[in-house]
Amino acid sequence: MAEAAAQTVLDKISQGHLECPICCCRFKDPKILDCLHSFCLNCLENMIGKQKSESKKITCPVCRRETEVPDGGLQSLSSSFFLISLVDEIHKQEQLLGKALTTCATCKSCDEGHETVSRCLDCKTNICKKCQEAHQFLKYTKDHRIIPAEELDKSRVLPADISKSVESKCRKHIDQSLCFYCESCDILICSMCAATEHRTADHKYTAIYDAIGSFRKSVDDILQKFDKSKEQLASNGDSITHARKRLQKNLAQARSDISAKAEAEIAKIRKKAKLLNEKVDQIGLERDSEYEKVLMHNRSQMERADQIVTAVNDLMRQADDFELLELKPKVMHNLEFQKELKCEPAKVDMAFIGVTCQDVVSDTDLGKLLLKEKWQLKEEFGKKGNGDGKFQCAGAVKCFSNGDIVVCDTDLKRLSLFTSTGHFKTSIAQGAECHELDDPFSVAVNCDDLLFVTDKDKVKVFDKELQYVREFTPTVDDTEGRSESDLRGIAVDKQRVAVADRGRKVISVHNLDGSLITSTSNNMVKNDLAMCNKERLIFTNDKEKRLMCVDLKGNEVFNVMTLRNGKPVSPNSVMCDDVDGSIYIAVNFKRTGNGAVQHYGLNGKFIATVAQGLFNPFEMAFTPAGNVVVADMHSVKVFDRM
Incomplete structure (x- = not known):
């Protein structure tokens, strides 16, 4: 079983590393192309021989990169000495295994039961004389390596160190060993070459030992750069993935907005149509009533006339002359009605009613596509002052899941709660009536609607009604002798709380109950802090004008x-969008009234300025609807992310 297992290992090594990708057999005189892929010399010659054009280049069948063919032909390509030595060693080990396997005296390639006379190293089996002849006759097996059984029995091959390469000889002076490397020509040379072709001053050559040391160092340096580039590529890949997710989200939102706008416009049109129909109906009723009055009047006149005519005719037929003369005054009086008989004419013009419709949906597009993110001010509340709903310095802001907004006024040392539309609800402040607050600075709200507040050397926790819940004191080792805490920025995710300690220059990460998870020292820690879903901590330093990011290990x-317009600008605060990893910072340029919000990518690359004209922006927060709330000194502004 040991021999079989060893044979299996050798087979895997041969198939995985020692077989030419062209012929799928073990390498024979392997040559290395510029792309570092190796192939049998014969395979390369056959391949270039099939090329129609007389090109001086050969294309690697694996990666398609081209290699210039040397003037000396493919034979002049660099040989893979390691593969040559490795193939030789595998052959020797297979011979040793072949000796152990020759105990089987009958052929295993046929059912004739003939005596074994040799072994095929490629088929890994013992064969008889007929099978050996068949091997040499068939096209696919004629190149197999066949060793007589007696040679296997006599072989005494000792394992070799496969790490040793074949001794390299000079191609021009075949009896000389290669011992120098000419850096000017980038070739290995022997002592004869050094004394003849490479002896002039423009040839710089060193001993192979020194050259390989320098070469390995250069390769190591470049490989380290490769690692950094791969990290950047991975980071960019993450950024692209997050950006694509955000794109899909924004596409869905844009489609939803278009549909909503279309429905709203259709609703407006239907409402206008309803109003116009109501006007038509009203005019129709009024005019039809007018016609009805005229018709009734005329009918009444006709009936009265019919009655008089009938009565007079009856009297004139039935009464005698004396009676007629006596009734003459009455008859003539009734006949006077004829003078009053008037027929109201039909007002034909009232029968017309029409409508001239306007193009409510004109050639103007339903909306305009925005291809760059830009924030549009939706609403603003608060003004300078000390009363409820007023601010001296609105420095921190966050939102609860119901849309309520909590604002920390760092001058008034007060927390105020507002509805999503800016209506004041309640507040708590420093003082005898509220022992829970001392000097609040920054706030954060987690998914359970717990409000975390940095308050000097403590983190205090409140519910969404600003009712005190608990508190904890971040405990971390003293850093560089600084022992006095000055807690500033705070950030939360589903399970953790990160706190920036400006006094100790430390960022500590805690469980929600306050127990320490980890801490990292950083001299740039200042006021604000954010966490992203990539296990990263992001913070700003307004004095140094820097935006920084570290992992949880520091x-x-x-x-x-x-920067803003190419000039350094002070960042006041930072927040992260967990949807795509975007980073937003509030900056203030030179003076108040010139504040802005900038958008950065996951890798810290500036993307765009998304909001301008703010007074003095500090902390920002996302609303449940995806809008942005900004604490802007004396007011709170709510922006739509367009």
């Missing part, structure tokens, strides 16, 4: 200067 991910 390893720097990026550190960039914040």
Whole structure:
């Protein structure tokens, strides 16, 4: 079983590493192309021989990269000495295994039961004389390596160190070993070459040992750069993935907005149509009533006339002359009605009613596509002052799941709660009536609607009605002798709380109950802090004008200067969008009234300025609807992300 297992291992090594990708057999005189792929010399010659054009290049069948054919032909390509030695070693080990396997005296390639006379190293089986002849006759087996059984019995091959390469000889001076490397020509040379072709001053050559040391160092340096590039590519890949997710979300939102707008416009048209129909109906009723009055009047006149005519005719037929003369005054009086008889004419013009419809949906598009993110001010509440709903310094803001907005006024040392539309609800402040607050600075709200507040050296927790719940004191080891805490920025995710301690220059990460998970020291820690779903901590330093990102172990991910119009600008705060990993910072340029919000990518690359004209923006927060709330000194602004 040991021999069989060893044979299996050798087979796997041969198939995985020692077979030419063209002929799928073990390498024979392997040559290395510029792309570092190796092939049998004979396979390369056959391949270039099939090329129609007389090109001086050969294309690698694996990666399609081209290699210039040397003037000396494919034979002049570099040989893979490692593969040559490895193939030789595998052959030797298979011979040793072949000796152990020759105990089987009958052929295993046929059912004739003939005596074994040799072994095929490629088929890994013992064969008889007829099978050996068949091997040599068939096209697919004629190149197989066949060893007589007696040679296997006599072989005494000792394992070799496969790491040793074949001794390299000079191609020009075949009896000389290669011992130098000419850096000017990028070739290995022997001592004869050094004394003849490479002896002039423009040839710089060193001993192979020194050259390989320098070469390995150069390769290591470049490989490290490769690792950094791969990290950047991976980071960019994450950014692209997040950006695509955000794109899909925004596409869905855009389609929804278009449908909503269309439905709203259709509703408006239907409402206008209803109003116009009501006007038509009203005019129709009024005019029809007018016609009805005229018709009734005329009918009444006709009936009265018929009655008089009938009565007079009856009297004139039935009464005698004396009676007629006596009744003459009455008859003539009734006949006077004829003078009053008037027929109201039909007002034909009232029968016309029409409508001239206007183009409510004109050639103007239903909407305009926005191809770059831009925030549009939706509403604003608050003004400078000390009363309810007023601010001296609105420095921190966050939103609860019901849309309520909590604002921390760092000057008034007060927390205020507002509805999503800015109506004041309640507040708590420093003082005897509220022992829970001392000097609040920053706030954060988690998915369970717990409000976390940094308050000097403590983190205090409140519910969504600003009722006190609990508190904890972040405990971390002193850093560089600084022992006095000054808690500033705070950020939360589903299970953790991150706190920026400006006094100790430490960012600590805790469980929701306050127990410490980890901490990292950083001299740039200042006021604001954010966490992203990539296990990263992002913070700003307004003095140094930097935006920085570290992982939970403190390893720097990026550190960039914040600029506006090419000039350094102070960042006041930072927040992250977990949908696509985007980073937003509020900046203030030179003076109040010139604040803005900038958009950065997951890798710290500036993307765009999305909002301008703010007074002095500090903390920001996303609303449940995806809008953005900004604490802007004396007011709170709500932006639509267009």
